[in-house]
Amino acid sequence: MDLKNSTILITGGTSGIGLEFVKQLTELGSTIIVTGRKLDALNETKKQFPNVHTFQSDVSNARDIEKLYKEVTLQFPELNIIINNAGLMRLIDLQDQSLDLENINREIATNLSGTVQMVHQFLPHLLKQKSAAIVNVSSGIAFMSYSAAPIYSATKAGVRAYTQSLRLQLEDTNVKVFEMIPPGVKTKLQDDWVKQPNESMMMNADDMVKVAINGLLKDKKELKPFAINIIKLASRLIPNVLLNFGHREFKEIKKLKNNQ
Numbered sequence: 001m002d003l004k005n006s007t008i009l010i011t012g013g014t015s016g017i018g019l020e021f022v023k024q025l026t027e028l029g030s031t032i033i034v035t036g037r038k039l040d041a042l043n044e045t046k047k048q049f050p051n052v053h054t055f056q057s058d059v060s061n062a063r064d065i066e067k068l069y070k071e072v073t074l075q076f077p078e079l080n081i082i083i084n085n086a087g088l089m090r091l092i093d094l095q096d097q098s099l100d101l102e103n104i105n106r107e108i109a110t111n112l113s114g115t116v117q118m119v120h121q122f123l124p125h126l127l128k129q130k131s132a133a134i135v136n137v138s139s140g141i142a143f144m145s146y147s148a149a150p151i152y153s154a155t156k157a158g159v160r161a162y163t164q165s166l167r168l169q170l171e172d173t174n175v176k177v178f179e180m181i182p183p184g185v186k187t188k189l190q191d192d193w194v195k196q197p198n199e200s201m202m203m204n205a206d207d208m209v210k211v212a213i214n215g216l217l218k219d220k221k222e223l224k225p226f227a228i229n230i231i232k233l234a235s236r237l238i239p240n241v242l243l244n245f246g247h248r249e250f251k252e253i254k255k256l257k258n259n260q
Contacts, residue, residue, distance in 0.1 A: 012086030059114030
């Protein structure tokens with residue numbers, strides 16, 4: 001992909017991986033459009049990177065996406081890449097009845113439905129471009145369900161399956177489909193967790209985005225660090241070991257919550 005001469009929309013671009021995309025793609029000379037739910041965060045991003053264009057929009061809200069599409073394609077008809085990065089990850093005990101149905105669905109609405117809706121809305125526009133791309137952000141958890149974050153695990157497995165199907169359906173078009181597959185990455189996703197993840201097992205966001213951009217420049221379908229290859233292999237050879245390793249954390253988290 002020619003990123004320098006591209007106009008790129010990044011959902012969830014005000015923090016973590018999304019903000020790092022903004023930084024590194026700005027340095028390459030791309031035209032950047034950033035979306036997010038929080039106006040304050042968008043304003044802060046604009047202060048950091050004055051040349052980016054910001055739109056307040058929630059990917060879990062269909063009307064927001066429809067409005068975003070109309071505004072962005074009118075102002076930026078050359079838009080040719082979307083990065084579906086917006087995400088939500090929560091530690092959830094599935095026996096916790098304090099979560100109502102709308103609350104329990106939040107990660108699905110953001111991570112999975114949001115990605116599907118963004119693609120469905122913007123695809124007709126992307127198909128008109130000479131060269132276009134869709135980047136969907138899944139996770140290493142797509143290969144090894146993490147019981148402490150069960151709904152997040154399900155959504156990322158869903159994003160991976162959807163992205164593979166999308167790539168096949170668009171194989172004869174000008175729209176390339178990429179899947180970004182991060183391992184654990186140090187972002188604000190984990191800020192309110194009762195038990196913080198082991199930082200030695202986490203990747204820095206800037207390193208992950210460097211891997212992704214290098215992959216995009218070389219048209220690699222899967223944008224992933226070497227650690228993901230290990231996880232993929234382990235998920236085939238020793239799936240129960242991986243599941244039980246993650247489940248130990250759920251037990252520790254539940255114990256911490258019970259002692260609060």
